Amino acid sequence: MKVKLKDIAEKANTSITSVSLVLNNKPCRISDEKKALIKQIAKDNNYTPNINARSLITKETKTLGLIIPDIENIFFSKLTKTIETYCRQFGYALIIVNSNDEYKEDLHLLDLLLARGIDGLFITVSNSAYNHKEEVCSKLKSLTIPYIMIDRVFDELDCNQVYFDNVKGSYMATKYLIENGHTMISCITNSIYSKNTVSRFEGYKKAMKEHGLKIKDEYIIQGDYRIQSGYNTGDMVISNNTTAVFVTNDMMALGLLKRLSEKNIKIPEDLSIVSYDNLLNDFIIGIGITSIDQNISNLGKVACDLMLSLIKNEETEIKKICLDPQLIIKRSVKNFNTLGQGR
Numbered sequence: 001m002k003v004k005l006k007d008i009a010e011k012a013n014t015s016i017t018s019v020s021l022v023l024n025n026k027p028c029r030i031s032d033e034k035k036a037l038i039k040q041i042a043k044d045n046n047y048t049p050n051i052n053a054r055s056l057i058t059k060e061t062k063t064l065g066l067i068i069p070d071i072e073n074i075f076f077s078k079l080t081k082t083i084e085t086y087c088r089q090f091g092y093a094l095i096i097v098n099s100n101d102e103y104k105e106d107l108h109l110l111d112l113l114l115a116r117g118i119d120g121l122f123i124t125v126s127n128s129a130y131n132h133k134e135e136v137c138s139k140l141k142s143l144t145i146p147y148i149m150i151d152r153v154f155d156e157l158d159c160n161q162v163y164f165d166n167v168k169g170s171y172m173a174t175k176y177l178i179e180n181g182h183t184m185i186s187c188i189t190n191s192i193y194s195k196n197t198v199s200r201f202e203g204y205k206k207a208m209k210e211h212g213l214k215i216k217d218e219y220i221i222q223g224d225y226r227i228q229s230g231y232n233t234g235d236m237v238i239s240n241n242t243t244a245v246f247v248t249n250d251m252m253a254l255g256l257l258k259r260l261s262e263k264n265i266k267i268p269e270d271l272s273i274v275s276y277d278n279l280l281n282d283f284i285i286g287i288g289i290t291s292i293d294q295n296i297s298n299l300g301k302v303a304c305d306l307m308l309s310l311i312k313n314e315e316t317e318i319k320k321i322c323l324d325p326q327l328i329i330k331r332s333v334k335n336f337n338t339l340g341q342g343r
Contacts, residue, residue: 002048003042003045003046003047005019005020005023007045008023008038008041008042008045008047011041012034012037012038012041014030014034014038018030018034018038019038019042022034022035022038022039023038023039023042023047061116061117061118061119062091062092062093062119063092063093063094063095063116063117063118063119064087064092064093064094064095064118064119064120064121064122064307065094065095065097065113065116065118065120065121065122066080066083066084066094066095066096066097066121066122066123067097067098067099067106067109067110067113067121067122067123067124067125068080068096068097068098068099068124069098069099069100069101069124069125069126069127069152070098070100070101070225070226071096071098073225073226073251074250074251074277074279075151075249075250075277075279075294075296076124078279078296079124079150079151079296079299079300080096082296082297082299082300082301083122083300083303083304084096086300086301086304087304087307090308092119095113095116095118097109097112097113099125099126100126101126101127101128101192102126102128103125103126103128103129103131103132103135103136105126106123106125106126106129106136106139107135107136107139110123110139110140110143114143114145118145119145119146119311120145120146120147120148120307120310120311121143121145121146121147121148122147122148122150122303122307123140123147123148123149123150124149124150124151124152125149125152125154127152127190127192127193127194127197127225128192129152129194130154130192130193130194130195131193133154133156136154137154137156137157140157140159141157141159146160146307146310146311147159147160148160148161148162148303148306148307148310149161149162149163150162150163150299150303151163151164151196151299152194152195152196153195153320154195155195158318159318160306160310160318160319160320161319161320161321162299162302162303162306162321162323163299163321163322163323164294164299164322164323164324164325165199165322165323165324165325166195166196166199166200166203166325167199167200167202167203167206168203168324168325169200169203169276169292169294169325169327170199170200170201170202170203170204170207170246170248170276170292171203171204171206171207172203172292172325172327173203173204173246173274173275173276173290173291173292173327174187174203174204174206174207174208174246174274175207175210175211176274176290176327176329176333177244177246177272177274177333178207178208178211178213179337180244180272180333180334180335180336180337181335181336181337182243182244182272182333182336183211183213183243184219184241184242184243184244185204185208185213185219185242185243185244185245185246186219186220186221186237186240186242186244186245186246187201187204187219187220187221187245187246187248188221188222188223188230188233188237188245188246188247188248188252188253188256189201189204189220189221189222189223189248190222190223190224190225190248190249191222191223191224192224197248200248200276201220201248204246204248216240218236218240219240219242221233221236221237221240223252223255225248225249225251225252226251226252226255227251227252227254227255227258228255229252229255230247230251230252230253230254230255230256230257230258230259231255231256231258231259232255232259233252233255233256233259234255234256234258234259234260234262234263235259235263237256237260237271238260238263238265238271242271243271243272243334243336244271244272244273244274244333244334245271245272245273245274246274246275246276247273247274247275247276248276249275249276249277250275250276250277250278250279250280250291253273253275253276253280253289253291254280254284256273257273257280257284257289267287267289267332268287268331268332268333268334269334272332272333272334273289273290273332273333274289274290274291274292274332274333275289275290275291275292276291276292277291277292277293277294278291278292278293278294278328279291281330287330287331287332288330288331288332289330289332290327290328290329290330290331290332290333291327291328291330292325292326292327292328293325293326293327293328294323294325295323295326298323299323302321302323306319306321
């Protein structure tokens with residue numbers, strides 16, 4: 001049977017109020033000896049506080065919510081772990097829910113979390129939410145608790161946001177391929193419209209145009225940020241005669257690598273690759289993949305610090321924090337310049 005404050009009070013021969021004050025480390029006129037006795041009784045009986053009862057007094061549940069689009073995506077699983085670990089250090093539990101990249105689930109999960117009395121919300125919206133911005137924005141605007149959009153954001157929504165500069169990241173990726181002598185470069189992008197999709201494609205186009213390189217229709221190949229779609233693009237990459245490919249996320253790159261391996265296409269001898277997220281190199285054996293790194297730990301920490309400030313009412317102005325990505329160079333890009341055979 002679960003031990004209650006009343007039971008501890010009876011054993012310590014004191015009031016329930018006194019027990020509550022001691023166990024919550026609140027100031028009270030109780031002797032040190034009595035405090036020690038109360039804490040010992042609580043420990044001996046494996047007492048755990050009733051969060052629901054405490055929240056009626058404190059007006060907070062010490063619980064935060066996180067909505068992510070795809071828990072199987074390494075990027076989001078690592079982000080989730082970072083946020084959960086960091087929040088726990090400050091006494092907050094994190095409820096994690098997965099939308100399967102569907103905007104209707106975003107809306108449903110918002111109601112689900114709000115019904116559980118969360119004190120604040122982190123949300124990475126689904127890609128499909130960008131086709132239903134008005135409805136999703138209206139829901140977010142109606143929130144009475146602090147919320148932060150992470151990674152995927154709405155430019156027009158005046159709310160707290162933490163994200164990476166995707167144009168800069170994809171520009172660096174494509175520019176690196178060009179600097180290594182590649183002029184025919186495929187881009188595997190997301191078929192679903194979103195800010196990140198548009199920004200990463202913009203960075204690719206910017207680098208190609210700056211160097212006077214033609215972007216043929218067959219160079220642009222669509223996926224959906226998942227492994228299978230990357231696998232499905234393999235034959236198209238092989239058949240379009242490009243020497244290099246920029247893949248706009250690691251999940252698709254993983255699928256592409258599988259298909260290329262099946263077709264005995266060697267990296268970088270036969271095809272050069274630059275990916276986005278820099279999460280594959282911990283899992284693949286052999287040559288490392290040059291990639292754009294998004295410091296997920298920093299993304300999560302910055303978002304958590306902002307959330308804690310919002311909950312404490314230390315932040316009054318809306319913050320839109322754009323973080324810089326970094327190019328991590330491995331050995332997946334063939335240098336045509338040193339070979340004297342630029343293409």
